[in-house]
Amino acid sequence: MQGIRRKLEAVTMSIVSLVKGRVSKLLGSPVNERRYIDHSLGVHGFLKRLKENNVNYVVMRWFKKLPEVAPGEDIDILVADEDLEKLTLFVNTNIARKGIPCDIYSVSGLQGTSWRGLPYYPVANARKILDNAVWLNDIVRVPAPDEHFLSMCYHAVYHKGYASGIPSHGSIFEGKVVDHDYKQEIERLFNNSSFKGKELEMTLEGLDGLLLQAGWKPAYDTLEKMSKANHWIHDNLVSRRENIPENWTGVTVFLVREEGIGYLDVIKRCIFEDGFDHLVEGQIPPGDIQAIAAGILGGNWGKGPWRKSGGLPAYYFVTFDSKPLVPNAETMKENVGLYNGRVMLTKRRVRDIYNKGKRPSEQCNILHSTDNSAQAIDYLKLIDPGCLEYIDQEARRKCVGFATPFKVIEDLSHHARRAKVECVEFHGRKAICKTFKEGRGIYLEREVMARELGKGLPEVSDILEVGDNYIVMECCDGSLADITTLRPIFHGHGLLPLWAIKKIKDVIFHYRALGYECIDLSPQNILFDSKKGLKVIDFEFLQKVDKPSRTLKGNYAWYDVPSDFAGDLPLGASGHIYRTHWMSYTGLPLFFCVNDFPGCILQPVRFLAYCYVSIRNLGRRAVDTSITFIVSQCRSIIRTSRKFTSSLSHLLSGFDEPSR
Structure with a gap:
């Protein structure tokens, strides 16, 4: 059923995304940065309106000939967050109206005005561009010479990469035709800036170093997100990660956002229960929050897919995991650079706890984290650089202490x-x-x-x-699979023999008679040895209770643990434990397992269970096959629809304005 559910969710999300995009366009709501200036207004009229309304903006590049725009070109605009609404009054999102294309980017990457979900430039640098902007021909605001040079370098290196046509150490550019001569333009801007006279290494690596010295290089977490579309960034990120000490691989920094401050105890407990050791924690000084937020996530702390934002980072936990959980391929694809899959599980768990019972309008993301050690080092340099040496020593000590002695x-x-x-x-x-x-x-x-x-x-x-x-x-030299008998059709494993079930019952009964409960006992904790027989290997949650019991009824291995139990429980220790973990192995309803029935009664019951599970699995397999076919057809329709829409858009944009 999990596979079916995942496929349904995947196709549903694809359809919803497609429908939302089409509906948004019909309603004039932006789904990305692309907008259009109506021909009736024209570029000159558009720029004039921006000036009359004191809109804080700049045209980022290729503005020398404005208000003229060459065919096939667009206008790239950076606008202050607070003036975005004013600017969008003079543009539309409907390509069918055949306007002049422009791409609108807000300083902090607000929804519909971001670059691949990120701010176009680091927030602090974007604000500096706007603060130092100058007027060109008294009609258009453009970056000052220094910001023009640096922003063009940034665009070439981090947005274009190899596609900029600028050489890279050890690499030869091969690919699509370069849309502009970035090398020539950057050299021209360099000679018109205050950087003139300094050495300019015209390679991607050289410009990257220049941007680093000028304070324009994006944070590591931002670079990793950019690497999805920029192979040059990806190639350089790999080499950087190899230079980080191995003991840092288990370090993760969790950032609690402002909305989550009231949940600090819950968050700390969840982090520890999920396998992380706490190293350092603390409140981010209010005076430092803005600067720290600007250096993480590209400064974009918006609401994301939620109805509201969780706020800026306000508290931090520095943690260490001695045994990181290797993420699966699907998770890695969605989260480039993720080293420990446990991080995603913890964040999801915390978010679920916070959002449970809240109205959709009140739900948000209260916990952010680093994805790997390189990000952890970058975050700590911003938040608490004084703890780096201590973290390094503690991580090294924990690695040594966790080493296997054999x-x-x-x-x-x-x-x-x-x-x-x-x-x-x-x-x-x-x-x-x-x-x-x-x-x-x-x-x-x-x-x-x-x-x-x-x-x-x-x-x-x-x-x-x-x-x-x-x-x-x-x-042990074997497993339960070696002794299972009947195996229902399309079932992952067979049923345990009755003698094995009897021995498991004896173990539970033995500890109950002594006043202990075998919490978290599951088939995965039981092995089989050809010489020694059945062996239970895991008793991490064996705990003493108020009084002994000489019955299997109510045992904590098969029944839900009482709500007033004062001990600790593993994750998922409630909610039909027997039915979830045991019935597929015993083939018996709980009533038949906790009571003593002869084999002549249990075997027919198990046969009925065998038939039921087999028929159920056949039905699920049929449904799964049908859904797989439906999913493939829906995806084909979505792809065809997108191609048709794209072709139609290009066709419409190629027509001239019809004469009236």
């Missing part, structure tokens, strides 16, 4: 929120080593306690060695 044969870790699990070579034989993250000693203690309480139970795996932060357990 030769690793295979990594068996899953989420690794609390510990990593590895198959190791232990005194000449294979064993399982479980190494716990710092601050998770309670889980190690429970593992040891479970073995002490479970002495005499053959199903409890033996501990071979206990260290300060690790345990070594006996290794």
